[in-house]
Amino acid sequence: MFLSxxxxxxxxxPRRTAVILAAVVIGVWCMVFLGALMRGMMVEMVDNGIATLxxxxxIHRKGYQSDPVIENSMRDPGPASKALQDSLPxxxxxxxxxxxxxxxxxxxxxxxxxLVGIDPACEAKVSFIGHAVAQGQYLKPDxxxxxxxxxxxxxxxETKLGHKLILxxxxxxxxxxxxxxxxxxxFHAQQRATEKQFVFVTKAAAQDMLKLGSGISELSALLPEAxxxxxxxxxxxxxxxxxxxxxxxxxxxxxxxxxxxxxxSFVVIWYVVVFVAMGFGIVNTTLxxxxxxxxxxxxxxxxxxxxxxxxxxxxxxxxxxxxxxxALGNALGLATVWALSYHGIDLSALAQGAEFFGMxxxxxxxxxxxxxxxxxxxxxxLGLVVCLYPAVKAARFTPVEALAHT
Amino acid sequence: xxxxxxxxxxxTYRQGNIQVRALREVSLEVDKGxxxxxxxxxxxxxxxxxxxxxxxxxxxxxAVVVDGESLEQMSQTQLAEMRLQKxxxxxQAYNLVPVLSALENVEFVMLLQGVPTDERRKRxxxxxxxxxxxxxxxxxxxxxxxxxxxxxxxARAIVSNPAIVLADEPTANLDSKTGQGLLEMMRQMNQxxxxxxxxxxxxxxxxxxxxxxxxxxxxxxxxxxxxx
Numbered sequence: 001m002f003l004s005x006x007x008x009x010x011x012x013x014p015r016r017t018a019v020i021l022a023a024v025v026i027g028v029w030c031m032v033f034l035g036a037l038m039r040g041m042m043v044e045m046v047d048n049g050i051a052t053l054x055x056x057x058x059i060h061r062k063g064y065q066s067d068p069v070i071e072n073s074m075r076d077p078g079p080a081s082k083a084l085q086d087s088l089p090x091x092x093x094x095x096x097x098x099x100x101x102x103x104x105x106x107x108x109x110x111x112x113x114x115l116v117g118i119d120p121a122c123e124a125k126v127s128f129i130g131h132a133v134a135q136g137q138y139l140k141p142d143x144x145x146x147x148x149x150x151x152x153x154x155x156x157x158e159t160k161l162g163h164k165l166i167l168x169x170x171x172x173x174x175x176x177x178x179x180x181x182x183x184x185x186x187f188h189a190q191q192r193a194t195e196k197q198f199v200f201v202t203k204a205a206a207q208d209m210l211k212l213g214s215g216i217s218e219l220s221a222l223l224p225e226a227x228x229x230x231x232x233x234x235x236x237x238x239x240x241x242x243x244x245x246x247x248x249x250x251x252x253x254x255x256x257x258x259x260x261x262x263x264x265s266f267v268v269i270w271y272v273v274v275f276v277a278m279g280f281g282i283v284n285t286t287l288x289x290x291x292x293x294x295x296x297x298x299x300x301x302x303x304x305x306x307x308x309x310x311x312x313x314x315x316x317x318x319x320x321x322x323x324x325x326x327a328l329g330n331a332l333g334l335a336t337v338w339a340l341s342y343h344g345i346d347l348s349a350l351a352q353g354a355e356f357f358g359m360x361x362x363x364x365x366x367x368x369x370x371x372x373x374x375x376x377x378x379x380x381x382l383g384l385v386v387c388l389y390p391a392v393k394a395a396r397f398t399p400v401e402a403l404a405h406t
Numbered sequence: 407x408x409x410x411x412x413x414x415x416x417x418t419y420r421q422g423n424i425q426v427r428a429l430r431e432v433s434l435e436v437d438k439g440x441x442x443x444x445x446x447x448x449x450x451x452x453x454x455x456x457x458x459x460x461x462x463x464x465x466x467x468x469a470v471v472v473d474g475e476s477l478e479q480m481s482q483t484q485l486a487e488m489r490l491q492k493x494x495x496x497x498q499a500y501n502l503v504p505v506l507s508a509l510e511n512v513e514f515v516m517l518l519q520g521v522p523t524d525e526r527r528k529r530x531x532x533x534x535x536x537x538x539x540x541x542x543x544x545x546x547x548x549x550x551x552x553x554x555x556x557x558x559x560x561a562r563a564i565v566s567n568p569a570i571v572l573a574d575e576p577t578a579n580l581d582s583k584t585g586q587g588l589l590e591m592m593r594q595m596n597q598x599x600x601x602x603x604x605x606x607x608x609x610x611x612x613x614x615x616x617x618x619x620x621x622x623x624x625x626x627x628x629x630x631x632x633x634x
Contacts, residue, residue: 001510001517008505299501302462303562304490304518306483398482399462403497 006316013289020285021325024379027278028329029336031271031375036337036365037345038270042263043366048190049253051128053097053116053198055220056229058252059084059236062245064217065252070100070172073215080219080244087235091224095122098206099217102169104149104199109157113199115167117206117216126222129187129200136161136185144205147181150195154186161186167199171211179209190361267371271378278379279386286318286390297394298402307395314391315384322383326376337367408435409569409602410459415468417454417625428454429465430625436570436604436618441596443605443616451625452606453574459604460493460572461485473569490518494563494601496573500555502547508534508558509543515566533561537591553584560588564595570602577609589615 010017050056059080064072074080077096084094098117103110120139124130129148130138139146147165154160164180171177181201189195207213223232229248236246250257290297297310344362417429428451436442444452457463458470461477462485470477473492480488489495494515502511512530521529534543537557547555556576563571573592577585593615595601605612613619621629 001506001513005503005505012505295501296503299497299503301486302460302489302495303515304486306486308483309518400457403462403501 002313003316006313007320009289009293009313010317010320013292016285016289017321020282020321021328023278023281023285024322024325024383025329025332027274028326028375028379029332030274031378032330032333032367032372033336033365034270035267035371035375036333036367037363038263038267039368039371040344040363040365042260044363045256045259046249046253049256050222050249052189052191052194053099053127053129053220054249054252055094055126056223056227057221057233057236057246057248059219059221059240060217060245060247062243065245065247068099068217070170070210070212070217073098073172073212073217074219074244075213075215077214077216077219080240083236083239084219084221087239088221088232089224089227092221092227092232093122093125094219094221095119095126096203096216097123097218097220098203098210098212098215100169100206100210102167102199104153104157105166105168106157106159106164111153111156111196113153113167114197115169115206116198116200117203118200119203123200126220128189129198132187132189133185134188136183138185139200139202141202141204143184143202144208145179145181146184146201146205148185148187148200149183150192150198151186151188152192152195153199154183156196159183165199167201167209169210171209172215173211177209177211179205181205268374268378271375272382275378275382279382282318282321282383283386283389286314286387287393289317290314290390290394294394294397294402297397298399298404301397301399301402310395311388311391314394315387318384318387318391319380322380326379329379330372330376334367334372337365340365407438409438409440409473410434410436410604411469411471412455412459413469413471415455415458415465415470417451417458417463417466419454428625429458432468432622432625432627434620434627434630436602438569438602439596439600440602440604440618441593441616442603442618442620443607443613444620444622445607445613446622447608450622452622454625455622456572456574456604456606459570460495461488490515491566492569494566494568494571496556496559496563496571496576498575498578500547500552500559500579502555502558502562504547507544507546508539508550508554508561511547511558512562512565515562519566521566529565530561533565534558536595537561538587551584553580553588556580556584556588557591560592560595564599564601567599568601570604573603573605575607575609576605577607577612582611585609585611 061072061074096119100115102113102115104113120141133148139148161183163183165183166178166180168176168178223229233246233248341364344364346362348361412432412434415429415432419426419428432455444455446452458465475488509530512534513526516526531543537560539554539557577588589612592603596603618632620627
């Protein structure tokens with residue numbers, strides 16, 4: 001009967017109940033939807049980072065990560081390739097790359113770029129480039145003079161498909177190496193910075209140009225969704241001699257890792273800010289309900305209900321309101337996330353700012369169970385805490401004071 | 407053996423800047439099974455005395471003992487427990503819980519006492535039938551007349567067999583015929599069940615029904631007589 005009494009009490013004034021519910025529903029909706037939006041941005045950043053030639057983990061020669069020059073290339077990638085073959089879980093893909101800084105120039109322009117020598121077939125399974133060529137064609141394994149460039153670089157160089165592009169870099173003998181390539185394909189990327197930075201040639205062409213023999217800069221691996229990069233990296237470290245270093249994506253993308261940590265904190269801060277706004281509404285309306293029923297609390301006390309019983313009653317009413325509000329808010333939030341999950345939110349107008357943080361031009365909100373649980377815990381725990389104030393207030397009236405209230 | 411003992415009870419209220427002495431050295435004993443009316447003009451202190459006997463308010467000085475328990479040193483929680491176990495209240499304005507049915511209003515005190523559901527329901531139905539509310543158990547207070555609501559309040563007050571029932575102006579909001587019916591019912595409860603009733607009233611009909619009449623004026627007992 002106690003819970004039944006609380007349930008009936010909340011429907012005594014439907015308009016007031018609707019006001020509280022609206023506050024809770026809007027608050028929870030904001031938490032769920034904006035939490036999912038922020039989570040979507042984070043996922044987008046990580047996915048972009050991983051797809052942009054990082055992978056879930058990489059193997060380098062020791063020292064390459066801190067000084068990525070050609071001298072620190074892996075001269076013999078055999079043991080590392082075998083370790084990948086032996087220890088990565090089924091469904092993993094990996095590829096070998098040559099990666100050096102270079103200068104690209106044509107008759108009118110020049111710019112610093114990153115020359116990436118790839119194995120076209122393997123690379124297509126690991127990074128974005130395999131499905132990013134929008135004009136012309138992707139590289140063929142035996143094309144020693146073909147190059148794929150980004151749309152932004154193409155525009156910057158005022159050139160087009162089939163035209164020549166000269167690349168210059170330092171070879172292993174510390175001499176200037178250069179080669180003229182012909183533009184075979186143009187790729188589009190989520191970020192224009194990526195389109196300006198990377199140019200792709202075949203691994204054999206890069207090795208030949210840089211006098212690298214069979215050497216490479218890195219081995220990059222993409223793991224199946226359920227696999228843990230950390231565990232895979234630990235296994236590889238156990239198998240490889242000390243001349244190699246195995247790095248996971250958080251080590252390769254420290255800025256993104258840092259940003260993810262900050263975003264997690266921002267999400268919780270956001271939840272608390274929304275709750276504070278919502279909490280004032282809840283406390284105010286609950287106080288109104290308490291003051292409206294002072295005589296009734298006096299009656300219940302005179303019948304023998306102890307102060308704790310009054311607190312329990314007010315808290316039970318608050319709990320029901322929070323429960324209904326949270327259920328509706330979650331449903332509305334998840335419906336919004338679902339509706340936007342196919343087409344996303346187009347941030348093209350803010351693309352430059354978004355790119356700065358490694359995000360794409362379209363954000364797809366992603367509802368994570370952890371975020372939803374956190375939002376609901378914030379609402380329930382803080383909601384019940386703030387409702388303690390009107391509850392204690394109701395419990396502290398003496399029966400005579402309360403019964404005399406008009 | 408008195409069930410209520412008040413010994414030199416004093417109570418002063420503050421109304422704004424003015425101090426009002428509501429009770430002055432009031433001493434009173436009520437025996438078990440009594441049917442007592444406290445009467446006097448408005449502001450004479452009869453409701454204050456009733457509140458102090460019922461543990462709704464505490465005396466500034468003096469001793470109050472109800473069914474062997476002294477109230478002066480009790481905390482609010484202990485007073486609530488004492489009210490729950492020993493006192494039934496009937497108020498002038500009925501004071502039923504509006505969202506509960508008549509049956510649930512009567513059950514409520516037994517719920518607080520921890521009486522099992524089946525027994526609670528059985529006793530509540532029986533007492534509602536006894537006060538003449540057969541067929542109206544499931545009605546909410548707003549669906550009952552004033553007299554019927556006061557009957558529910560009486561049923562609620564006596565269902566848990568309290569040591570005393572304190573009724574503050576129980577007939578004030580009722581017409582005389584309904585009031586008389588209610589008083590007859592309470593007298594019947596007093597005679598058949600031995601329930602002790604103490605009324606505060608200035609209704610002549612209540613005074614006529616009472617077997618003992620205590621007159622209070624300016625916070626003092628000025629007359630106390632048992633009727634023939």
